[in-house]
Amino acid sequence: MSYLSLSNVTKQFGDTTVVDNFNLEIAKGEFVSFLGPSGCGKTTTLRMVAGFETPSSGNILLNGVDITHNAPNQRNVGMIFQSYALFPNMTVAQNIGFGLKVRKEADDVVKQRVSEMISLIHLEAHANKYPYQLSGGQQQRVSLARALAIRPQVLLLDEPLSALDAKIRVSLRSEIRSIQKTLGITAIFVTHDQEEALSISDRVVVMNAGEIEQVGTPFEIYNFPKTRFVANFVGSLNTAKAEILDPASGLLNMEGIQLQTDDGTKNRKKGDTVTFAIRPERFSFVSEGKKENVVEGRVVNITFLGSVVRIQLQIGKTNFNMDTFNRPSLELPKIGDSCQVSCSKKAVLILED
Amino acid sequence: MLIELSIQISAITALGGGILGFLLAYSVTVGGLPKSLRPILMTFSGVASNFAGVPLAFAFVATIGRQGFITHILRDYLGVDVYSAGFNLYSFAGLSLVYMYFQFPLMVLIMAPALDGLKREWREAAENLGASSTQYWLKVALPVLLPSILGAMILLFGNAFGAYATAYALTGGRIGIVTIQIGAQIRGDVLYNPGLGYAMAVGMVIIMAISLAGYSWLQAKTERWLR
Numbered sequence A: 001m002s003y004l005s006l007s008n009v010t011k012q013f014g015d016t017t018v019v020d021n022f023n024l025e026i027a028k029g030e031f032v033s034f035l036g037p038s039g040c041g042k043t044t045t046l047r048m049v050a051g052f053e054t055p056s057s058g059n060i061l062l063n064g065v066d067i068t069h070n071a072p073n074q075r076n077v078g079m080i081f082q083s084y085a086l087f088p089n090m091t092v093a094q095n096i097g098f099g100l101k102v103r104k105e106a107d108d109v110v111k112q113r114v115s116e117m118i119s120l121i122h123l124e125a126h127a128n129k130y131p132y133q134l135s136g137g138q139q140q141r142v143s144l145a146r147a148l149a150i151r152p153q154v155l156l157l158d159e160p161l162s163a164l165d166a167k168i169r170v171s172l173r174s175e176i177r178s179i180q181k182t183l184g185i186t187a188i189f190v191t192h193d194q195e196e197a198l199s200i201s202d203r204v205v206v207m208n209a210g211e212i213e214q215v216g217t218p219f220e221i222y223n224f225p226k227t228r229f230v231a232n233f234v235g236s237l238n239t240a241k242a243e244i245l246d247p248a249s250g251l252l253n254m255e256g257i258q259l260q261t262d263d264g265t266k267n268r269k270k271g272d273t274v275t276f277a278i279r280p281e282r283f284s285f286v287s288e289g290k291k292e293n294v295v296e297g298r299v300v301n302i303t304f305l306g307s308v309v310r311i312q313l314q315i316g317k318t319n320f321n322m323d324t325f326n327r328p329s330l331e332l333p334k335i336g337d338s339c340q341v342s343c344s345k346k347a348v349l350i351l352e353d
Numbered sequence B: 001m002l003i004e005l006s007i008q009i010s011a012i013t014a015l016g017g018g019i020l021g022f023l024l025a026y027s028v029t030v031g032g033l034p035k036s037l038r039p040i041l042m043t044f045s046g047v048a049s050n051f052a053g054v055p056l057a058f059a060f061v062a063t064i065g066r067q068g069f070i071t072h073i074l075r076d077y078l079g080v081d082v083y084s085a086g087f088n089l090y091s092f093a094g095l096s097l098v099y100m101y102f103q104f105p106l107m108v109l110i111m112a113p114a115l116d117g118l119k120r121e122w123r124e125a126a127e128n129l130g131a132s133s134t135q136y137w138l139k140v141a142l143p144v145l146l147p148s149i150l151g152a153m154i155l156l157f158g159n160a161f162g163a164y165a166t167a168y169a170l171t172g173g174r175i176g177i178v179t180i181q182i183g184a185q186i187r188g189d190v191l192y193n194p195g196l197g198y199a200m201a202v203g204m205v206i207i208m209a210i211s212l213a214g215y216s217w218l219q220a221k222t223e224r225w226l227r
């Protein structure tokens, strides 16, 4: 049974459809990310769950109750903004207690919950400071505590880490994830950063131009992208076109070079053109002993990326990237050399368009 | 008390102009008025807040003075004689009305940016936490605006307190606000006591200085919050 469900949710601003027929079921306690480029409708979808926008059509159910048309202050949903949105005239403790105060909770309940929340985010020493006296990361933790203090049914986070520097971004995201797990709270996390989405989510919803491209675990999204968009947006992928020679065995022909796949050619016909994808790290040198899909490539460029080395190879007429671990014993070819590389049948993914 | 009248007129017009100016600024910023009205109001306010002195007094005399254009229209065509009904432009009330004309635009100019400074996210965060619109205004928006509002009122007070030419041109010195008294003592047509004039001037400088100090203290407080 799903806890939060969005069915056929569509949002139009004037003539433009910003969210198109969005369907998603989220289980209680699940951490789901919306991942997609800027302008694809992530914030709008989140704001419909919070009640700041009303869907043009479709329904939103929370714990079996239709909340589609409830005012924002009539839902029990916590929202975290990219800009923290702390009230500047209140201290940390007052900010955290705000939601309970306006709900007319007794003073001792407020006091108790506020101190609970302050220790949850480890800001005991800053309880009486004003937002302008805190760093960005501290402010965002206060805003997390403020949202959690009202014990919301769902926590919504709209790019909460985008305004922070890289180090704090990484530490705060694991803090958010661990607090979410401890409290068992259902959360939707919006981001345009694929690494962020993959690293903290139970499931990732990849969005493009108002539509869902793919929903899956980080593992599924990364290893088995269904569409070209997902393949390109998540990680870096080589894509090329090929003709199907034998649908039954998965034999492909890319400009005279034969490749084997074991991914979904059965419902296609001989002679169909398909787009396939191979992740750079799935290639290896033949000298390392692999024998599937052996092809010859000419080295076009070599780039050091820290722990990996990226080798650009021209295979047939197409350039492919190959990533290999950067270890001292690595014997690199030179630019202009020809070399034999291979990749397994499983690494050749057929994409829907 | 010589200074009393000045304080009265300054306080009354600061309050009246402040309220009117705040409401106007509110309606073109966070209120629901069409966005196209905003540049019109801002331009008007920019001009009107500086439109003081002899030209302003003359404009009022020419429109709602005893022989003013609007006074005539009201009397001859609508049968309303505002002067026999008790209105008098050359009185304390009349002078207050004229002052209002440069007071409220100044309030608009100060409050519009302050109201713009209210972030949409504050309202949304408040609503999200369960607050009603009234609770948001009472607990967040007004406290955030309060220093700006108080600061602006002080500025308006000082603005009226220091006005001289408008009052002199309008009433010819019949209303004894402090600037006119100073003028009379120093110029000495009837009264002549430059010592008293200078003493009053110093008193005035002190009041103005306190006003300005209060204004900048409040301004600094908001700026720190809104950083």
Ligand SMILES: Nc1ncnc2c1ncn2[C@@H]1O[C@H](COP(=O)(O)OP(=O)(O)O)[C@@H](O)[C@H]1O
Binding pocket: A013, A018, A036, A037, A038, A039, A040, A041, A042, A043, A044, A045
């Ligand atoms: N209130 C609005 N009025 C008109 N267009 C809007 C409004 N809010 C968002 N949009 C448009 O909807 C699209 C999706 O916006 P948004 O949901 O903010 O995307 P994202 O969060 O994925 O970057 C954008 O093209 C944006 O310009």
Ligand SMILES: [Mg+2]
Binding pocket: A039, A042, A043, A044, A159
């Ligand atoms: Mg967004």
